[in-house]
Amino acid sequence: MEALTVNPTRLSAPMGAMLAFLGVKHCMPLIHGAQGCASFSKVFFTRHFHDPIPVQTTALSDISAVLGGGDEIVTEAIGNILAKVTPDLVGLISTGLTETKGDDLRSIAAALTQKSVWVSTPDYIGGLQSGWAAATEALITQLVQPCMSVTQKVAILPHASMTPIEVEDLKALVESFGFEAVALPDLSESMDGHLGEKQATMTQGGVSIQAISQLGESCAVVAIGRSMLSAARLLAAKNPAMKTIALDHIGGLGATDRLIGELMALSSDDRSDRAVPASVKRWRARLQDMLLDSHFTLGKARIVLALEADQAVSIAALLSEAGAKCTLITPTDEGGYEKSSLSPFRVGDLWDVEQIKEPWDLIICGSHGEALAHRMGRKHLEMGFPQWERLGGQLESAQLYHGSARFLATVANKIAH
Amino acid sequence: MLTAPKELLNESACDHHTNKKTACNRPTPGATTGGCAFEGAQISLFPYAEAAHIVHGPITCLGASWETRATPTSFSGRDLTQVGLTTAISENDVIFGGEKRLSASIDEAMHTFNPKAIFIYSTCVTALIGDDIDAICREKAQQYGLPIVPVHAPGFIGSKNFGSRLAGEAVLEHLIGTLEPESTAPYEINLIGEYNVTGDMWRYLPVLEKIGIKVRATLSGDGRIDAIRTAHRAGLNVIVCAQSLVTLTRKMQERYGIPWVSVSFYGQRDTSEAIRTIVRAFGDAALIDRAEAVITEEEAKLSKQLEPIRTRLAGKKAVLNTGGNKAWSFASALQDIGLKVVATAVGKSTEADRAKAREYLGEEGVLMTKPAVEQPKVIADTQADILLAGGRSLYTALKKKIAFVDVNQEKKVSYGGYDGLVAFGEDVIAALDNPVFKVANREAPWRH
């Protein structure tokens, strides 16, 4: 296929931006476009997280779609939102339609009295992780105050596919070294699937805009995934004393070792191992053991990973440590992994998975992998987006020592049985 | 097409039009839920499993929406309903036009899937940049000698309902009447707006067949392209819970003299009523007699199956909060399984729907116009046992410590026809019996 995309795993950049705004406290994402984009995205994430999702749309209809610069309709939309809820922030998200007709969200946002952050995400460019990254960059550029001195704060920039629990675990790890951890965006308290006090009409948990504005005082920024690299640079530019720790991923023993090394170096306890909590050491030993236990099964396994690039690279690194042969097919590759990847890597859709000549045993990807695996008589492990058929995805981890250990067991069991 | 055709907007069969000012007009920015016209078109046409459905637009429109609808088919080839095809246009296409990519995409779909027809869906961006989809479809249809149907329902043109109406237009203009059937039977119907979600229509088709009614074509549940092309030879159009397709059936009446009726196969009362409506439209005394015999037989059979369910649900009271015509059609199904429906929501219903809801619930039934606000009080006042509503109302049920059924939850089994009621009843009982609604809301130990 040259022109046609068949069975895409790619999701749109506005969806990624919307997901990022769901990780900001008391936020209402507002998609500037016709009503379908917000509706599809809402349904998609509701089914994925099994929880209600707040989002609104400017609902362009034929006349307003062609005429006008969009400022009136955005103002009208915000007025109607404020009639019902009082968000701390409105996340203004553009779409292909409003970009094509040339609406200038920057000046529209500047004229608003409601606190807002705008992000440009024409859906004919990029995908979920780039839209997420663009929204994070917008939050940094438009909200973070420049600063000259640093505190014990560490800013964490997770990529779009990190689950709420993965974000929470990383925050806890950083905190166990004596730092204060702030994640941007932070899905760990908003999309972690908790029963709140009442029905949410906007995001309840997440990072507050107050906390975002003070991120400039972080002594370091830890960015996970190449899609978050430019966000890390933008944040570091707010404070010359801020250290940048940019990691492709934190999946598996080697990558987690690197992160721990960085955190040790950052902590005042220099390189002495006193800085490392006992439970972290314990989990490292468990991961070592699990690598050895699972290598009989995984060493002969051939696994296809059809996930967002940042996540695919993380899972591939982990599974490769136990000898699995991975093939990565990702919806986009803004980070340029294709050139550096040790495993076969290409940008493509699930049609490309069907065309793989070499035999394989298991595909790890979202719900759409199920029908494909069934048709081809292979196994499927549901991960990434979407997870419509599987419960509890937001509570699972495949990174750091403990998440890696558990995930190796999950994959080995799946292949063996 | 940047503006909606006037004629379609002014369609008199649109119930909303005379009663509510906004329903068919511009959606409210910042206070809109519900899908776009493209989604409506997709819902209406995707069930044709032997046709390729190419979405011409950026990744948004298809990326989040393919493989989302369970509309099973008996088609033995690869089910193209579940294959996501899109041109996923790039920035370059936006600048230089997406026509080249679209034509190449049609070629690739042709060679790879060998479909019976191809539907091309325009979407917001491709409509705005003015790609000439009609010309490409015409040219490719000639080249391949099969129907290639342009569907002009870009999202900004209107709501889901309007899109489904536009899909009906496309089928009327490009498919219906383009093929003559080899043979016809006396009592043939077209099922319009039945998408066979979770196999709904397979529940009631055997009953229709027993009476001697055959389905010539569907739009579009378990549908076949060749069949819909011969739809102009059917004796009756049967609209199944889809007011948006009235335009289509009205035009078919004008063009081909086919009368139409509108029915629902939800619950015993509606199913029997639907059968009677259909046979009466044919007006044949023998057919009507046969139908009555079959209805009596089916109702007796169902009544036996429902007996334990009705016994179990006797005296239980339900509050229903769902929109539109479901306000009464759902209520009717609940009554069939033995529940007393003490309240239903009519906030978004038309006048006709409200009247029907009143008829079904009786004088003391509560018609809630602001269900979100009224619900808790109504539950308390009526001492209801179960709330059937969208997910948003879960908290109300938890607070009131009563059972909850999410009516928007994708159902895995069909509730359609006569025996669908048994499945429905079992689900309602499962909810009533489940301790989870009390357990999940236990007071935390540190709150005592």
Ligand code: SF4
């Ligand atoms: S509103 Fe337009 S761009 Fe959005 S999903 Fe619908 S057709 Fe596609």
